[in-house]
Amino acid sequence: MHDLFADLDTIDFTPTRTAGLQRLTAFQPKMGRAYASERNSDLGPGQRTNVSALSPWVRTRTLLEAELVQVALDKFALSTAEKFVQEVCWRTYFKGWLEHRPAVWTAYQTKLQTQLDALETNAGLALAYGEAVEGRTGIDCFDAWARELVETGYLHNHARMWFASIWLFTLKLPLELGAEFFLRHLMDGDAASNTCSWRWVAGLHTPGKTYLARRSNIRKYTADRFDPPGLATEAPPLEGFQNPDIGMLTPGNDWPTGDVALLLTEEDMNGETLRPVGATVTKLAGVHFADDRSPLGAGEAARAFVEGAMDDALARFSQIHSVTGIRLPSGADFETAALDWAVTSGAKTVITGFPPTGWVKPRLDRLRTALQSHDIRLLYLQRDWDTAYWTYAKKGFFGLKKQIPSVLSELGLPI
Numbered sequence: 001m002h003d004l005f006a007d008l009d010t011i012d013f014t015p016t017r018t019a020g021l022q023r024l025t026a027f028q029p030k031m032g033r034a035y036a037s038e039r040n041s042d043l044g045p046g047q048r049t050n051v052s053a054l055s056p057w058v059r060t061r062t063l064l065e066a067e068l069v070q071v072a073l074d075k076f077a078l079s080t081a082e083k084f085v086q087e088v089c090w091r092t093y094f095k096g097w098l099e100h101r102p103a104v105w106t107a108y109q110t111k112l113q114t115q116l117d118a119l120e121t122n123a124g125l126a127l128a129y130g131e132a133v134e135g136r137t138g139i140d141c142f143d144a145w146a147r148e149l150v151e152t153g154y155l156h157n158h159a160r161m162w163f164a165s166i167w168l169f170t171l172k173l174p175l176e177l178g179a180e181f182f183l184r185h186l187m188d189g190d191a192a193s194n195t196c197s198w199r200w201v202a203g204l205h206t207p208g209k210t211y212l213a214r215r216s217n218i219r220k221y222t223a224d225r226f227d228p229p230g231l232a233t234e235a236p237p238l239e240g241f242q243n244p245d246i247g248m249l250t251p252g253n254d255w256p257t258g259d260v261a262l263l264l265t266e267e268d269m270n271g272e273t274l275r276p277v278g279a280t281v282t283k284l285a286g287v288h289f290a291d292d293r294s295p296l297g298a299g300e301a302a303r304a305f306v307e308g309a310m311d312d313a314l315a316r317f318s319q320i321h322s323v324t325g326i327r328l329p330s331g332a333d334f335e336t337a338a339l340d341w342a343v344t345s346g347a348k349t350v351i352t353g354f355p356p357t358g359w360v361k362p363r364l365d366r367l368r369t370a371l372q373s374h375d376i377r378l379l380y381l382q383r384d385w386d387t388a389y390w391t392y393a394k395k396g397f398f399g400l401k402k403q404i405p406s407v408l409s410e411l412g413l414p415i
Contacts, residue, residue, distance in 0.1 A: 011045075011053045013154065013187065013301075015308030017316060020057035024071055027052045031072040036083040041221045042156035045148055051156060052084075055188035058091065060309045061268045061353065065092060065385050069413055078405060078415045085408075086401060087157075089389065091193050093400045095356050096249075096386070096393025098192040102357040103244040104199075105191050112176040116295060119177075132171055133181055141218055141226035142166050153187040153301025158221055164201040165213035169232035175202055185299035187306075191358030203237030206396060210235035246394050252354045252382025255279075261347040262317070263338070263378075264325075266290070266306050267360050268353020269313035272320060274381055276351070283345035284317055284325035286310045287334060292359040334363060339370050348375065354382035384411055 012019060030038075030049070038050035057063040068088050072081040098105060119126045130136075133150075135143035145163045149155050155163065160182070167178040179198040183189045196205055203210035212235040219227045257278035264271050264286040275281055288306045290298040298306075314325035328337050342350050350371065355361040368378040388407045392400040408415050 011048050011154065013053075013056060013152075013305060015056070015060075015062070015305045016312040017057070017062050020054065020063045023052070023054060023057075024063060024068065027054070028071050028075055031084040032076040032080040035081075039083065039087075040158050041223065042159045043223055044225060045152060048156075053154065055091070056154070056305050057309075058088075059188040059190055060266050060306060060313075061270045062309050062313065064270060064273070064383075065089075066411060066413060069408065073408075073414050078408070085404060089400060089404055090397065091190075092385065092389045093393045093397050094196040095190070095192040096390030096400070097196060098357045099249055099390055100246045100394055101244050102247070105195060105357050107241075108176060108179065108195050111174075112180055113295065115174045115176045116180075118174075125173075128171060128173060129177055132167065132173060132178075137171065139166060139170070139228050139230070141222065141228050142171075144226070149182070149185050150299060151301070153185055153299060153305060155182075155186070160197065161201060161211055162213040162218055164198055165211050165235065166228075166231060168202055168238070169210075169212065169235045170230070175199075175238060180294050180296065184294045184296055185302055187302050189293060189302060191293075192356065199241070202241075203235070204241045204243070207243070208237050210237055249390055252387065253379035255381055256349050256351065256379060258349070259347050261285070261342055261345045261350045263287070263328075263350055263352040264310065264313050264317075265352060265355065265360050265364070266310070267355050267358075268383075269309055270353075271313055271317040274351065274353055275317075275321070276381070279351075281317075281321055281323055282347055283341070284314065284321075284323045285328050285338070285341050286314045286325060287328040287330055287338070289330050289334075289360055289363055291330065292363070335367055335370055338367050339374070342371055342376055343374055348377065350376060350378045351381055352378065354380040354386065356386075 041050055043050065054063060054068060058065060058068065065088050069085050072084050078085065119129060133146060135146035137143055142163060145155055145159050164178060167173050168175060175198055179194055183194045199205040201211040213231055215228055215231055255276035257276065259282045260279050261283035262271055262274065262281045266288045268274060288310050290303045290306045310327065317323065318325050328334060328341060352364065355364050364378065371378050388410055389400060392403045405415050
């Protein structure tokens with residue numbers, strides 16, 4: 001057993017599809033009951049045999065959600081791999097939920113700027129915040145996780161919940177500053193999963209239902225690595241927040257035929273499967289907006305992963321389809337550079353992966369408007385996985401969860 005999973009102990013977060021596939025294949029034997037029984041344990045950065053840690057590759061769609069599920073179901077019945085499949089679908093659920101309520105993301109951004117401004121004027125807040133993000137609170141587990149996040153760009157999912165709970169209810173720090181700290185540093189950070197997860201801990205996503213980090217729970221699931229005294233004993237729901245009404249989903253565009261130009265972003269780097277059947281990609285470009293995820297930019301590990309993943313995505317597509325790709329600048333000159341690239345490509349249609357609510361969408365929406373003046377379409381191609389599942393993401397996860405088997409069947413995956 002030890003030899004079989006030795007390569008899982010230390011995570012190799014090389015941002016390539018090859019590395020992601022190797023990790024996926026190696027973890028396949030653990031996707032059944034072993035995952036269900038062991039996944040909540042955070043045994044430390046060098047002990048990751050119990051979790052897949054595939055989320056950075058999935059976030060950029062270097063690996064697709066359907067691929068993860070297919071690998072699991074190749075070895076186990078759905079009933080056996082249920083927990084693993086559900087965890088894959090949680091990310092999908094959060095994306096669909098936020099797509100129904102994009103105002104939640106807008107409100108977060110507004111409140112975040114207010115809190116960042118407060119750091120400049122409130123010395124007490126600035127001191128407490130600095131101790132938290134630098135891992136100097138004196139709470140052993142929290143400080144270790146803060147340092148691990150900054151250094152590696154990754155945290156175990158259970159540790160993320162504990163960390164957020166301690167941030168909110170023990171340290172009593174603003175939600176937005178904690179969410180920003182995660183989003184800035186997590187390699188797998190995206191607007192939906194991060195925003196909704198913090199709101200869930202705070203009792204906002206499921207109104208009134210908070211998550212309280214308990215000393216005994218942390219001790220148990222970290223195998224006695226940590227034993228933090230003095231944690232909050234109550235977790236009252238945060239006030240001053242409101243969930244907006246459910247809105248209509250914005251559909252993706254029809255998949256085109258003929259000559260097209262392909263633009264890859266961090267929302268979908270799987271260009272091989274974004275190229276529609278019957279379409280020929282004549283021009284290829286990629287851009288990432290890692291530093292747009294926060295007014296404070298992106299952490300080193302998060303930026304490095306998305307940059308490496310983009311280089312790999314362009315190289316893979318170029319090798320398969322003999323189309324040389326270029327990297328577009330991500331700063332203020334992106335729109336000008338992208339417009340020039342599209343116009344000189346000669347294509348009347350540019351395609352890109354559907355941008356869900358987050359920091360990439362405004363950039364693409366502005367480019368879309370600029371391209372229209374040159375009679376060029378920018379099409380947002382939505383994957384069947386999202387189209388099928390997002391419609392069930394209107395309320396709680398249970399509404400989507402009970403549809404998992406039928407949607408998998410609809411998508412042609414074995415159940």
